[in-house]
Amino acid sequence: MKRRNFIGLAGMGAAGALLQGMPALGRTISEAEALVMRADAAAKKRMADVALQAARSKGATYTDVRIGRYLNQSVVTRDNRVQNVANTESYGIGIRVIANGSWGFAASEKMDNDSIAKTAALAVAIAKGNAKLLTEPVQLAPQKGYGEVSWKTPIEKNAFEIPVKEKVDLLLSVNDAALKGGANFINAALFMVNEQKYFASSDGSYIDQDIHRIWPTFTVTKTDKATGKFQTRDALSSPMGMGYEYMYALPEHKLTGGPTTLYKGRYDMLEDVQAATRQVAEKITAKSVEPGKYDLILDPTHLGLTIHESTGHPTELDRVLGYEANYAGTSFLTLDKWKTKKFNYGSKLVNIHADRLQPGSLGAVGYDDEGVKCGEWEIIKDGILVNYQTIRDQAHILGLPASQGCCYADSWDSIQFQRMPNVSLMPNTQTRSVADMIKGVKKGIYILGRGSYSIDQQRYNFQFGGQLFYEIKDGQIVGMLNDVAYQSNTQEFWNSMTDIADKNDFRLFGTFNDGKGQPSQSSAVSHGSSTAKFEGVNVINTARKI
Amino acid sequence: MAILSKDEAQTILKKVLSFAKADETEVNLGGSQSGNIRTARNAVSTAGEVSNLSLGVSSSFGKRTGNATINEFDDASLEKVVRRAEELARLAPENPEYMPLLGPATFKESIGFNNSTAAMTPDTRAEMVAKSLKVAKDAKLESAGFLQNSAGFRAMMNSKGLFAYNKSTDVSFSITVRNQEGTGSGYIDHSYNDVSKLDTLALTKIAANKAVTSAGAKAIEPGRYTVILEPLAASDMLGGIIRGFEQRTADEGRSFMSKKGGGTRLGERLFDEKVNIWSDPMNPDLPGSTWSGDGMPVDKTVWVENGVVKNLACSRFWAQKKGIQPLSGPGGGRFGGGGMIMGGGTASLEDLIKNTEKGILVTRFWYIRMVDQQTLVQTGLTRDGTYYIENGQIKFPVKNFRFNESPIIMLNNVEELGKPVRSGSSILPPMKIRDFTFTSLSDAI
Numbered sequence: 001m002k003r004r005n006f007i008g009l010a011g012m013g014a015a016g017a018l019l020q021g022m023p024a025l026g027r028t029i030s031e032a033e034a035l036v037m038r039a040d041a042a043a044k045k046r047m048a049d050v051a052l053q054a055a056r057s058k059g060a061t062y063t064d065v066r067i068g069r070y071l072n073q074s075v076v077t078r079d080n081r082v083q084n085v086a087n088t089e090s091y092g093i094g095i096r097v098i099a100n101g102s103w104g105f106a107a108s109e110k111m112d113n114d115s116i117a118k119t120a121a122l123a124v125a126i127a128k129g130n131a132k133l134l135t136e137p138v139q140l141a142p143q144k145g146y147g148e149v150s151w152k153t154p155i156e157k158n159a160f161e162i163p164v165k166e167k168v169d170l171l172l173s174v175n176d177a178a179l180k181g182g183a184n185f186i187n188a189a190l191f192m193v194n195e196q197k198y199f200a201s202s203d204g205s206y207i208d209q210d211i212h213r214i215w216p217t218f219t220v221t222k223t224d225k226a227t228g229k230f231q232t233r234d235a236l237s238s239p240m241g242m243g244y245e246y247m248y249a250l251p252e253h254k255l256t257g258g259p260t261t262l263y264k265g266r267y268d269m270l271e272d273v274q275a276a277t278r279q280v281a282e283k284i285t286a287k288s289v290e291p292g293k294y295d296l297i298l299d300p301t302h303l304g305l306t307i308h309e310s311t312g313h314p315t316e317l318d319r320v321l322g323y324e325a326n327y328a329g330t331s332f333l334t335l336d337k338w339k340t341k342k343f344n345y346g347s348k349l350v351n352i353h354a355d356r357l358q359p360g361s362l363g364a365v366g367y368d369d370e371g372v373k374c375g376e377w378e379i380i381k382d383g384i385l386v387n388y389q390t391i392r393d394q395a396h397i398l399g400l401p402a403s404q405g406c407c408y409a410d411s412w413d414s415i416q417f418q419r420m421p422n423v424s425l426m427p428n429t430q431t432r433s434v435a436d437m438i439k440g441v442k443k444g445i446y447i448l449g450r451g452s453y454s455i456d457q458q459r460y461n462f463q464f465g466g467q468l469f470y471e472i473k474d475g476q477i478v479g480m481l482n483d484v485a486y487q488s489n490t491q492e493f494w495n496s497m498t499d500i501a502d503k504n505d506f507r508l509f510g511t512f513n514d515g516k517g518q519p520s521q522s523s524a525v526s527h528g529s530s531t532a533k534f535e536g537v538n539v540i541n542t543a544r545k546i
Numbered sequence: 547m548a549i550l551s552k553d554e555a556q557t558i559l560k561k562v563l564s565f566a567k568a569d570e571t572e573v574n575l576g577g578s579q580s581g582n583i584r585t586a587r588n589a590v591s592t593a594g595e596v597s598n599l600s601l602g603v604s605s606s607f608g609k610r611t612g613n614a615t616i617n618e619f620d621d622a623s624l625e626k627v628v629r630r631a632e633e634l635a636r637l638a639p640e641n642p643e644y645m646p647l648l649g650p651a652t653f654k655e656s657i658g659f660n661n662s663t664a665a666m667t668p669d670t671r672a673e674m675v676a677k678s679l680k681v682a683k684d685a686k687l688e689s690a691g692f693l694q695n696s697a698g699f700r701a702m703m704n705s706k707g708l709f710a711y712n713k714s715t716d717v718s719f720s721i722t723v724r725n726q727e728g729t730g731s732g733y734i735d736h737s738y739n740d741v742s743k744l745d746t747l748a749l750t751k752i753a754a755n756k757a758v759t760s761a762g763a764k765a766i767e768p769g770r771y772t773v774i775l776e777p778l779a780a781s782d783m784l785g786g787i788i789r790g791f792e793q794r795t796a797d798e799g800r801s802f803m804s805k806k807g808g809g810t811r812l813g814e815r816l817f818d819e820k821v822n823i824w825s826d827p828m829n830p831d832l833p834g835s836t837w838s839g840d841g842m843p844v845d846k847t848v849w850v851e852n853g854v855v856k857n858l859a860c861s862r863f864w865a866q867k868k869g870i871q872p873l874s875g876p877g878g879g880r881f882g883g884g885g886m887i888m889g890g891g892t893a894s895l896e897d898l899i900k901n902t903e904k905g906i907l908v909t910r911f912w913y914i915r916m917v918d919q920q921t922l923v924q925t926g927l928t929r930d931g932t933y934y935i936e937n938g939q940i941k942f943p944v945k946n947f948r949f950n951e952s953p954i955i956m957l958n959n960v961e962e963l964g965k966p967v968r969s970g971s972s973i974l975p976p977m978k979i980r981d982f983t984f985t986s987l988s989d990a991i
Contacts (some may be wrong), residue, residue, distance in 0.1 A: 027600070028615040030634065082639045086613075105594075109617075126593075135589045168639070185798065223799035228806030230799055230920060323586040325690035326722040326733075329912075332989070334728075415592060454915045454925045454948075461948055461988035463925050465917060485917060485925070487948065487986050518584050518692040519594070540985060544921045546802060546954040 026070065026090025034071050034087055034160045034194070039111075041150070041198070041208045048200030050113045051095050054120035056202065060097035060127070062140060063120070064201040064370055067093050067111075068412035071194040073160060077171040078187050079179065085164055092412040095120050099127035101137030107413035141395035141403050143372055145204020151366025153212040154359060155243030159192040162244045170247070174273045178220050181277035184230075188218035188273075191239075191512065193524075197369070205371040213362055213524055214246050215239035215512050216269050222280040231283040233276040234467050236260070236301050236449055237267045239510040239524065241362045255505070257435060259470055259477060260448065262299065264507050265360060279468060279480075286480035289469070291541045295444035296486060296534045297437060302447045302466045303425070304509020304527035310490040311352050312423040312527065314459035315379050317388040317397065328516045329457030332490070333385055335397075343385040346494030351426040352380035354389055356405055361526035362510045363422040370416060372405040379423065383495070391418045410521040417517060424528035427503040434501050434531045444472035445484060445539065450509075452485065463487045465542070483543040499533035506530045548577035548597045549664065549699050552711045558601070558619065559703035565628040568605035568635060570647045571705040575601045578698035579664070583671045585721075586690040588683050590675065593668060605631040609644040612637070643863045648841040650707040658714030658833035663741040664697035666717070671695070674719070678750040682723055685754050691721035695741065702841065710837040717741045722930065723753040724991075725761055730943075731991050732756025733910055733930035735778060737970055739833055756909060756931035763943040763991075766934060768984040772905035772961065774898050774935065775977050779928075780888075781969035782911040787922065787953050788823070788876050788886040791849050793860035797868065802922050802954060803858060815853045817957040822889035823850040825876030831968045832885055838874040847876065849886075853957075890963035890975025898964050898978050900938040905978070907933040907940060911949075923952045927988050946991075947984035956982065 039047070048065045055063040069091045076084040092109035093116060104127025108119040171188045178186040193213040200206045216237050223230040240246050249266035260275050261268075298306065314331040318324055337343040356363050356374035367373055370392050379387050392403040409416035438446065449467025456462070469481040488496075510526040550558070555575055562573045577599035584592045602615040605628065612634025616627040671693050682689035699713035720735035732753035738744050775783065796803035796810035803811050826846040827834035838844050840862065848856045859875035860868075876886060899907065906928075914926035928946045935941065956979050964976035 027617060028602070028613055030630065081642055085638070103592075105592075130590065130593070133590050135587075185800065221800055223804075225799060225808050226806070228799070228804055230804070232919070321587070322688065322690060322724075323591060325586060325688075325724065326584075326692055326720060330728075413596075415594075452915045452917045452925065454913045454927070456927045456946065456948075456988045456990035457912055457929060458990035460990050461927065461946075461986060463917075463948060463950075463986075483918070485950075489989070519582060519694070538986075540950065542917045542923055542950060544918070544923050544952050544955060546921045546952055 026088050029087050029089045031087055031164055034073065034089065038069055038091055041148070044198040044208065045148070045200065045206050047093065047111060047116055048198065048206065050116045051093065051120045052200060052202055054117035055095065055097045055124055058121050058124040060099045060124050062098040062202055064096050064199065065093065066369060066409065066412055067198040069196040070411060071160065073192040074189065075164060075167045075171060076189040077168070077175055079175055079185060080172065082168055090411060093119065094409065094412040095123045096415065097123045097127050098138050098140065099124045100131035102127045102131035102134050103138060104128070104130060105415045138393050139396045141392045141400065143203050143392060143402065145201070146207065146371070146373070147204065148206040150208040152210040153241055153364065155212050156245040157243045159212065159214050159244040160194055170269065174218060174269050177270060178273050178277045181274060182281060183220045183277045184223045185221040186218060191215045199367065199369065199371050201371045203371065207367045207371060209366055211241070211365060212243050213239060213241050213512070214244065216247060216267060218273055218276070220273065220276045220280045222284055224284050229284055231280050233280040233283065234449060235269070235276070236262065236272055236467070237269065238301070238508055239362060239512040240360050240508065241364045241526070242360050260468065262301065262507070282480050283482060286482040288543055289481045289484045289539060289541050291539055293536045294539045295441045296537045297441065297444060297446040297472065297531060298534065299446070299448040299531050300507040300509055300529045301449050303529045303532060305450050305453055305511070306464055307352070307423060307425055307527040307529060308511060308525070309453060309455045310459055310462060310493065311380065312420045312525070314490070315388045316418060316420060317390050317394050318418045320388065321397070324516065327518045332458045332460050338385050338388070341384065344383055344495065345380050345385045345491060346383040347497050348383050349500055350380055350383045350494050350497055351378070352423060353377065353426060354379050354404070354421045354423050356421045358422050358424065358508070358526065358528060361422045361508055362524035363526055368405040368407040369409050370403070370407040372403045372407065374405040377404060389418060389421060394418065408523050410523060414521050419516065419523045420514065420525050422526045422528070425500070425532065427506045427530040428500045430502065432500065432502045434505055437499050437501060437531065437533050438472055438477065439475040441472045441533070442474055445481060446470040446472055446477060447484070460489050461487070462490065483541045484539060485542050486537050486539050488537055493534060493537065496534045496536060497532055498535050501530035501532070503530065548579045548599045549697055549713060550575070550577060555699065555701035555711055556703070556709060559701060559709070561621070562601065562603065562624050562628060563703060563705060565625045566605065566705060568607055568632050570606045572604040572647055572702065573601065573704070574700065574702050576698065576700040578696055580694065580696035581666060581668060581671060582692065582694040583675050584692050585675060585679060588679055588689055595668065601627065603627050603631040605635045606644065607635050609640040609642065610635050610638045611641060611644065645862045645866070647704045647706050648708055650709070651841070651843060653710050653843055654828065654836040656712045656714065656833060656836050657828060657830060658712065658739060659697070660715045660740045663695055663715035663717050663739065666695045666741060674744070674746045678721055678746040681747060681750040681754055687723050687725055687754055687757050689721055689723045689750070691719070693719045693746070704841065708841050710841065712835045712837065714833065715739060717744055719744055719746055719749060721750055721753050723750065723757040725757050729991060730757045730759070730761030731930050732760060735970065737968065739831065760931045760943045763932070763945045765945045765987055768947055768986050770981045770983055772902065772978065772980045773982040774895070774902060774905055774907045775979065776895060776909050777967050777969040777974050777976050778910045779908040780974040780977050781972045782914055783924070783956065784888070784953050784974065785886060785970060785972045788825070788849065790922070791858050792875065793858040794864045796858060802920065803855070810858060812855050812858055814855055816855050816954065817850060817853040818960040819853040820960050820963055821850055821853050821957050824848045824887050825885065826887060829887060829973065832887065832971070832973050834885070842872060842874045844874045847873065885971035887973040888966060888975060890966045893962065893964040895964060895976045898962055898976055899935055899940065901962065902935050902938060902978065905935045906944065907935055917950060921952050922954055923950055925950045927990070929990065946988040948986045948988055949983055950985045951983045
């Protein structure tokens with residue numbers, strides 16, 4: 001495909017926007033080159049030692065080195081044709097130091113010993129320059145060295161080993177099913193990421209990690225010439241920290257019995273597009289919602305984004321402290337609220353955990369980008385705010401003995417900083433099914449899928465849409481609705497959560513491209529939950545005439 | 547050196563094409579140099595400088611195309627990248643929408659490069675930011691900001707003899723100033739082609755003043771209000787609509803430009819007659835590229851005249867299919883083809899306020915997302931200075947609102963337009979709009 005076609009993807013919606021913002025899009029390589037190893041762990045250790053020694057000799061009191069190879073593959077189709085296949089690689093070294101109490105950072109794609117030593121010296125010089133404007137010296141939480149260790153995403157099939165042709169055939173068959181089923185247009189795409197990251201620090205860690213992510217997605221469009229109306233339905237897939245095995249769903253990965261099949265841990269793209277094609281036609285003629293208060297039953301394919309925006313972001317400690325005030329925003333969850341140990345964030349059923357361990361999740365790694373072994377901790381316990389998300393130079397602010405392992409950089413040439421771990425809503429410990437929850441709703445809406453989303457800079461007021469809206473009357477689903485969005489306030493919303501399904505319904509939602517920082521960096525993160533019920537939420541009708 | 551001159555670029559491109567064996571070959575060369583400095587809590591948090599230069603080759607055999615890129619420029623590397631693109635082209639599927647490359651054309655010399663902006667250094671950036679930090683510290687306020695400048699060039703040559711070159715610069719500065727109690731917040735965000743126009747001290751004072759005057763906001767009922775949008779707010783709301791002026795999606799029935807019963811709304815009066823929108827790569831405040839990525843010239847284009855839709859952008863493939871002329875889109879400013887320019891009058895923001903009996907003054911919007919692609923209804927929130935106006939005067943700050951509104955409806959409800967200024971990648975006037983829909987209140991400051 002032409003470069004102009006690649007740029008032209010901006011018109012494709014979510015997938016196009018993602019491509020434009022995809023991190024570490026480096027040089028174009030062939031499909032086969034992605035599978036050739038650039039350097040083994042021993043070679044990377046030698047390079048890292050050059051950097052560690054050079055930085056120390058220039059006066060660094062702490063150094064960490066990241067040697068990163070970032071591989072991206074995307075296969076993008078529209079209707080009956082392939083729009084773009086891209087294989088890219090970005091490879092280089094980033095060196096971060098503390099000197100005279102300040103951080104300094106420099107990066108280079110030149111990997112010979114001389115260039116590495118020069119880059120390390122530059123990082124120290126930058127730290128010393130920054131130290132002249134220093135107000136508070138960096139306080140780094142202690143971190144023991146782990147020696148030479150490694151971690152790998154537990155994949156079954158490396159997606160980069162699956163021939164592009166097989167992926168193209170799958171997407172074109174998905175498109176064919178939609179067009180044959182009566183859709184007017186379809187865009188379908190597969191995005192794959194492999195981060196090969198080597199971390200070494202003056203604490204004595206040498207960490208080799210191999211991280212995989214995958215995201216299949218589509219948008220089906222149906223137009224109605226007579227009325228001039230059109231509707232779309234996006235895939236109910238989730239980006240995952242998995243290999244190509246995500247694309248093979250067995251019956252045990254499917255939740256049936258509701259208005260559409262839902263997927264747990266694996267995904268059946270062909271089956272979902274057939275459902276989407278039927279549903280997008282139904283959306284054209286669906287009833288416009290009557291605004292008012294409704295009980296909402298929110299599926300994990302939808303609720304994940306609400307968790308991301310209203311729990312994940314406001315508990316990022318750098319936002320709380322004001323470091324993101326000019327870009328991502330600040331937070332209503334200020335330290336004084338946390339210190340009371342009784343700030344009522346949500347109802348007693350609301351238990352939210354942060355983790356970087358959850359198998360299959362986008363945030364799962366063995367160690368973060370400053371060499372901290374990853375774990376799990378409570379952020380909201382029985383509805384009360386109990387913790388935040390921290391990295392090594394923030395842990396002392398909360399009186400924590402160690403970092404919580406939330407450091408991430410989207411490329412070897414980006415400075416690592418605090419990013420969101422997986423943040424998930426815990427399922428009901430009692431047995432509870434979605435069907436039983438719906439039976440108890442008199443006037444409600446069952447919402448599935450990710451739609452339009454917007455939240456204020458301190459994370460109080462939000463508005464969310466979705467992909468599919470089903471009206472519930474007296475415990476029964478009676479039909480589809482259109483033009484639905486709900487507005488609420490974070491604290492009020494989480495206090496209105498009165499029910500949640502058990503672990504059998506627990507699924508991961510993910511976002512591939514969460515932006516933060518200036519210059520902006522992207523990160524991928526998952527949010528698990530079971531279907532939950534929120535009572536008396538304000539629903540608006542979004543339809544207007546132009 | 548990442549910014550190559552026209553001659554330097556031409557020499558490299560010719561050499562690359564000399565290795566080509568495909569039916570058609572297009573080579574793109576681009577480079578940029580950019581630097582930034584970020585502050586938070588009244589201190590510098592990070593600073594950086596990035597430079598890159600890369601070359602991309604597109605080789606086509608029939609309707610099969612392969613792409614390869616490289617950032618090494620010795621002869622062997624240049625030949626290697628051509629061979630790789632040709633190899634990938636042979637393996638690629640046929641693209642039914644492939645269009646033959648265009649031949650030579652004369653493009654206007656772009657006016658986007660400013661030497662002073664290109665010459666900025668870490669020291670000049672630090673000095674500009676130091677002035678800004680002093681304003682906040684002296685006033686006992688807390689600031690967080692970002693200053694970024696860039697210089698870049700791009701050049702293209704193809705096997706049919708087309709050659710195009712463009713270079714540009716840009717500098718942007720934004721700052722959020724908050725009072726220590728966290729009850730007031732102000733913001734500015736300005737971009738310029740020429741750094742001599744950037745006054746970080748004056749801009750920070752505006753943001754600091756808003757941080758003070760927006761404190762103690764009162765809650766008023768959401769509903770439909772007359773609003774006065776500062777150019778930043780207008781650009782937040784309208785900057786994206788220009789992308790919808792596009793023929794193919796309109797013909798396909800999936801755009802606000804699609805007509806009931808089929809066809810497009812080209813020629814219809816879609817907006818108030820005070821609305822005039824165009825793009826112009828030769829505008830000195832918002833210069834853009836004079837050629838598009840596929841080698842078409844980019845000229846001044848009128849998109850809306852007295853409320854009537856005058857043009858829709860159209861790709862070469864779609865134009866051929868429909869038997870119409872292709873037309874380059876307006877791009878996104880900077881390295882694209884010049885952004886959206888909206889005409890106005892001569893009134894200042896103060897004049898607009900003076901003529902208002904009852905209304906809301908909006909500094910900026912935040913987190914705008916599309917709610918309905920059919921009507922372009924968007925949602926988002928006000929922030930960093932929202933004020934109640936009565937009898938021609940700002941009376942008091944009000945709590946922030948969430949809105950749900952369509953820019954199409956907005957541009958039908960235009961009461962008055964002020965003097966246009968550049969805001970981000972657009973040039974827009976401050977504007978008074980009636981019946982703007984606020985749907986709820988936010989506690990955010």
